[in-house]
Amino acid sequence: MSTAHVTCPLCEATCGLEVTFDGSTVTGARGDAADVFSAGFVCPKGASLGALHHDPDRLRTPLVRRDGELVEATWEEAFAEIERRLPPILAEHGRDAVGIYAGNPSVHNTSTALYGSAFFKAVGTKNFYTAGTVDQIPKHYSAGLMFGHPLTIPVPDLDRTSYLLLLGANPLVSNGSLMTAPDVRGRLRGIRSRGGKIVVVDPKRSRTAEVADEHHAIRPGADALLLFALVHVLFADDLVALGPLEPHVAGVEAVRALADLFTPDAVAERTGLAATEIRRLAHELAAAPTAAVYGRIGTTTQAFGTLASWLVDVLNVLTGNLDRPGGAMFPLAAAGQPNARPGTRKPWTVGRWRSRVRDLPEVLGELPVATLADEILTPGEGRVRALVTVCGNPCLSTPNAGRLTDALGQLDFMVSLDVYLNETTRHADVVLPGPTPLERPHYDLALYQLAVRNVANWTPAALPTDVPQEWETLLRLTGIAAGMGAVADVSALDAMVAAEAARRAGVDVAAAGDRTGPARIIDLLLRGGPYDLTLADLEAAPHGVDLGPLTSRLPGVLSTASGLVELAPAAILADVPRLAAVLAEPLDGRLVLIGRRQLGSNNSWMHNLEPLVRGQNRCTAQVHPTDATRLGLVDGAPAVVRSRAGKVEIPVEVTDAIRPGVVSIPHGWGHDVDGTRASVARAHAGVNTNLLADDTLLDALSGTAVLNGIPVDVEPV
Ligand code: SF4
DSSP states (O other), rough: EEEEEEOSSTTTTTTTEEEEEEEEEEEEEEEOOOOTTTTTTOOOHTTTTTHHHOOOOOOOOOOOEEEEEEOOOHHHHHHHHHHHHHHHHHHHGGGEEEEEEOOOGGGGGGHHHHHHHHHHHHHHHEEEEETTHHHHHHHHHHHHHHHHHHTOOEEETHHHHHTEESSSSOOOHHOSSBBBSSHHHHHHHHHHHHEEEEEESBBBBHHHHHHHSEEEEETOOOOOHHHHHHHHHHHHOOOOOOOGGGGEEHHHHHHHHHTTTTOOOHHHHHTTTTTHHHHHHHHHHHHHHOEEEOHHHHHHSTTHHHHHHHHHHHHHHHHTBBSTTTTEEEOOOOOOOGGGGGGSSOOOOOOSBBTTOOOBBBBTTTTOOOGGHHHHSSSSSTTOOEEEEEEEHHHHHHHHHHHHHHHHHOOEEEEESSSBBBTGGGSSSSOOOOGGGGGEEETTTGGGGBBBBBEEEEEEEEEEEOOOOOHHHHHHHHHHTSSSTTTTHHHHHHHHOOOOOOOOHOGGGGTTTTOHHHHHHHHHHHHHHHTTOOHHHHHOOOEEEEEEEEOOOOTOOOOOOTOOOOOOOHHHTTTTTHHHHTTTOOOOOEEEEEEOOOOOBTBBSTTTTTTOOOSSSSOOEOOHHHHHHHHOOTTTTEEEEEOOOOEEEEEEOTTTTBOOTTEESSSSOOOOOOOOOOOHHHHHHOOOOTSSSOOBOOOOOTTBBSSSEEEEEEEOO
């Protein structure tokens, strides 16, 4: 029997787990009571790490397509096939002919987070897509313009705030998103036990709403209107109080002028909140000793996602709550992540290139994945002819998934790095698996810069494996894309990546001694970080290192050209008339579709683990009793849901938790397709709600898909 203490890499909460083994068999996974951040918390997904590790459907050897069938192959055969087919496409059709899609798990994997960019640069394509353009780019967009870097995102200081206003967020189920906070339930309980208040704005009475003091069932897609009305009341009732922020903020008067139009009365019908309630909320927010406004997926997956994301932080600024304890604060991550080392002051820019077919702008080096199918299906120079997917399942996760699925059939070549043969990777010509979370080292590079407390935790691999680490696989692909072939020297490439990391961190690469791979880079980044840490310090602290509560970081955290918080960025203000125009449009009364988070799901994966899917079918269309009666829908009976993009047949769940006029279907399901290797998921298939999501509906600024408020029709089967 042995025990390992690991950081759970499955979601953003970064919980510490205690995993027990009998030899190489996982016998248990529970919360690590000594973890400095999560203190014993674990959710059902984390507790299923053993089931994930031992899943017999998980790929352990590469697959290569021979005579139309994916068959097991050696690693050398797999790389030889890639070398045979990928470089000719690059040579004949140019770098943009190869598209790349990186899924959400690639952020939670230290190898792909550190080495993905080497491969992406070697390919040199403008057709780079990630899951971020499905749900979170608006927040990066607004943060980039307001604070100077798209990862300089303030998070609610959950452990000290006395008033928390949550919009479109259900952290009790998501376990936090763009906010790393293990045990959200305990932290919310802490707010109330301190005498504080929690207000949830969501079209659904979510589990988070159920533990809040107040819930307001807003109309889907109306968050920006509500937020603007709150801003309006702050100005109109003389409640704006920047306090010590005053010298660090530009653009307050421009926001005042724009907010004039968005009175509580003007937005009441559109939002579904009474004007008196909106005024009361604004006064409460202003009067709270400390307060934080936080918006998540419901606010970023709508037609005004960037405006809503911006207005969340406008409220934090106008109430004086930005950058103060108990407000919305900037974490200071240990490994020198971007928000820990603001660069030279310069405007953050978008639109450095545009998509070929729909002329959509690049944001953060990414094009909207909603246009990937266009780029594959539309003939002409620059057409995407080959695709590499990294830990992603866009056939379930991206809008108009049916069209994208058809498009994958038109590719000349496709490579997938993935541990499952899923709804997307079944289209690949080569599939390259990776080790399980227990077979690889881990440091949460991305998420500690969004953590509600400053912490650092290194997890060495708990088990040996003969599956190559993803960083080695990515470097072999880098060699192929760079013209060095499949026999490129991985050690030399690793040394180059480390040298670049050292240069950026401002340290000598030799400081890491004879370490290699992610351990060397994390050591270098820690040495260049703000806490004088080394990897050896973290290795000596298996339960993590607590670096203390968040601290005030203005103005040093800013990298805007002015050195100020830009409250009124021109690009965002230019989009306000589009929002204002909505006020004049009549409500059409159509049903609208929203998504739904589920605790046992991790977007489109984890459905192949029996402990997480057993029991009642959770992939249902929730409708309010009044809509069910009006439409003749019966609880448990099937219904057809149609949108412009497609239709699905799904069981109805009648519940008064959902706002009338709204239908909710969870995302990530739809495993009833041939050619996958996921027997449990297939037996609990559900339906793919992204068949309904309309790839033509985007947030105008960020290109992020509209998943919240899709017009649909519903009728009984
Ligand atoms: S909340 Fe997230 S990090 Fe914590 S155990 Fe669950 S899946 Fe893992």
